[in-house]
Amino acid sequence: MPELPEVETIKRGLAKELVGHRVLTVDVREPKLFIGDPHLLTNQKIEDIERRAKILVWKLTDYYMIIHLKMTGQLIFVPNKNQKWLVGGHPDKAYVADLPHKHTHIIFHFDSGTLYYNDLRKFGWIRLLKNVEELKPYLAKLGTEYDWPEYTLDYFTQRLAKRKNITIKQALLEQTLVAGVGNIYADESLFCAKIRPTRKVAELKPKEVKKLFGCIPKIFELSLAHGGTSSQTYRKHDGSKGRYLEFANVYKRESLPCKVCGTPIERIKISGRSSHYCPNCQK
DNA sequence: CACTTGACCTGTCCGC
DNA sequence: TGCGGACAGGTCAAGT
Numbered sequence: 001m002p003e004l005p006e007v008e009t010i011k012r013g014l015a016k017e018l019v020g021h022r023v024l025t026v027d028v029r030e031p032k033l034f035i036g037d038p039h040l041l042t043n044q045k046i047e048d049i050e051r052r053a054k055i056l057v058w059k060l061t062d063y064y065m066i067i068h069l070k071m072t073g074q075l076i077f078v079p080n081k082n083q084k085w086l087v088g089g090h091p092d093k094a095y096v097a098d099l100p101h102k103h104t105h106i107i108f109h110f111d112s113g114t115l116y117y118n119d120l121r122k123f124g125w126i127r128l129l130k131n132v133e134e135l136k137p138y139l140a141k142l143g144t145e146y147d148w149p150e151y152t153l154d155y156f157t158q159r160l161a162k163r164k165n166i167t168i169k170q171a172l173l174e175q176t177l178v179a180g181v182g183n184i185y186a187d188e189s190l191f192c193a194k195i196r197p198t199r200k201v202a203e204l205k206p207k208e209v210k211k212l213f214g215c216i217p218k219i220f221e222l223s224l225a226h227g228g229t230s231s232q233t234y235r236k237h238d239g240s241k242g243r244y245l246e247f248a249n250v251y252k253r254e255s256l257p258c259k260v261c262g263t264p265i266e267r268i269k270i271s272g273r274s275s276h277y278c279p280n281c282q283k
Numbered sequence: 284c285a286c287t288t289g290a291c292c293t294g295t296c297c298g299c
Numbered sequence: 300t301g302c303g304g305a306c307a308g309g310t311c312a313a314g315t
Contacts, residue, residue: 070310071307120292123292166285166286173309182308183307231307232295232308233307233308272287274306
């Protein structure tokens with residue numbers, strides 16, 4: 001489910017609530033989703049919460065805890081006594097009032113509130129790592145973040161040059177190119193760059209590569225500004241929804257008119273993933 | 284090797 | 300209404 005803007009939104013929300021707090025206890029209801037000994041978390045202080053690609057990296061007093069939400073993972077924090085919601089109301093009070101529910105697999109208790117890990121399809125995971133050495137393999141192969149100095153047109157062009165024979169859609173989904181791009185933002189970035197998802201990387205003109213290079217950060221930033229995309233299960237850390245879908249040009253818009261030219265948006269399959277594009281705007 | 288498919292899970296939606 | 304099948308934002312391992 002969540003791609004970079006969604007994971008980043010969750011990271012920011014949780015960091016604000018939890019950095020500096022200590023874990024009291026952890027209740028693991030679905031053991032296969034928690035790799036490691038949950039008892040080790042007791043009394044660990046949350047030093048920092050970071051994000052790399054779609055992975056959340058928690059720095060604790062003595063360990064690292066990493067979380068991948070995969071398709072349907074959620075992290076929802078409910079403050080004690082709902083104090084914050086009494087002022088101005090909560091964006092989705094009914095949603096968090098149901099917690100925990102049958103898809104709640106792990107519960108973290110803090111002095112300030114409770115964090116629920118929900119995952120309908122149970123593809124996600126949480127791992128407790130002893131040191132930075134154990135962390136390395138999970139981050140080693142990832143491409144650059146879009147907002148790092150390493151993200152340059154040269155970098156982008158050179159990485160693409162190694163993947164000439166696949167479609168640009170497939171290339172974007174590989175985390176070794178630009179970390180954090182998933183199905184939604186691959187489609188949206190390609191619309192922004194006016195490139196059809198079916199084009200082979202080798203066929204792209206330098207001008208098109210440059211355009212796409214500029215579009216990825218633009219789309220990420222736009223989505224971040226709206227808290228990500230809640231098409232199905234994605235929720236922010238407080239249970240509320242992201243609003244980027246209202247701004248999407250192609251994703252989930254099959255047969256609706258293109259916002260630019262009015263041509264119906266098409267949806268096709270590219271190596272098993274649904275891909276949306278405007279047959280007129282994208283060449 | 285490189286590339287594709289299946290697997291992991293559960294729920295929803297669509298057509299008959 | 301019920302039932303079967305396709306599909307859903309991610310990523311590996313296994314197979315070709």
